[in-house]
Amino acid sequence: MNTARTLAGISLAGIVGITVLAPATAHAATGPDAQETRSAQAAAPAKWGPHHAPGRRARASGSLTATPKDDPGAPAPRVTVTGSVTDLTRGPACGWAVFRVSVKETGGDVSLKHRSYRTCSYGKPVKFSFTHAGVYEVELKVCAEARASKPSVGCLYAGTWKPLYTYYA
Structure with missing residues (x-):
């Protein structure tokens, strides 16, 4: 019985705490720049x-920007990847950045697209964006x-692929 009273007290305290915090949160989220602020935060690279x-x-190395979404189970409406790849071989080889x-x-299926960028000049980065x-x-x-x-x-x-973005994260 004491456990039930304790849990009820915690639940009531939690509801009161949420009620006290809710007006401040609601005001912060409905200000004139709230939508722009949320979009800017979610779309930050x-x-x-x-x-x-x-x-x-x-x-x-580089940056990735994913447009904000309401449903965490849905794919990102748009993802932009920018960066550069640098060859560090000093020989007749090239440096590659390969993206999957x-x-x-449109039919709901999932497909894999590959993007690859290369540079064959030692120490000179090649920029890319997609x-x-x-x-x-x-x-x-x-x-x-x-070179190929x-x-x-x-x-x-x-080898292994390094994940840069996952839709549910």
């Missing part, structure tokens, strides 16, 4: 990196390998 290729032969983006298709709509996840892999028009199978499928 999140820094990522630096991430390195094995042996620190390439480096990538999970996007919602945007996708309906994003569930953005992952990154940094590789250093021989696209990343190798080893770069794409060996």
Whole structure:
């Protein structure tokens, strides 16, 4: 019986505490700049990196901006990734930043899109930027390998991807 009284007292105190705090919170959320403030906070770029290729032969870093959403179970309406990749090999190799983006298709299916950026000039970063709509996840892999028009199978499928954005986080 004492336990029931204690729990009832805690519940009542919690309700009173919420009631006392609610007017201040409601006023702060309904001010003239409230919507702009919430949007600016939610859409602020999140820094990522630096991430390195094995042996620190390439480096990538940047920022990611996801538009705000009401439902945490829904994909982000739009995600923008910006950054740079730098080759650190001093040889005939290139530095790659490879992104794997999970996007919602019009029929409700999920597909994987790849974006890759390379530089073959030692120490000179190459900047990149891309945007996708309906994003569930953005992952990154940094590789250093021989000059080619696209990343190798080893770069794409060996090792682990580094998550930069997940829709439910």
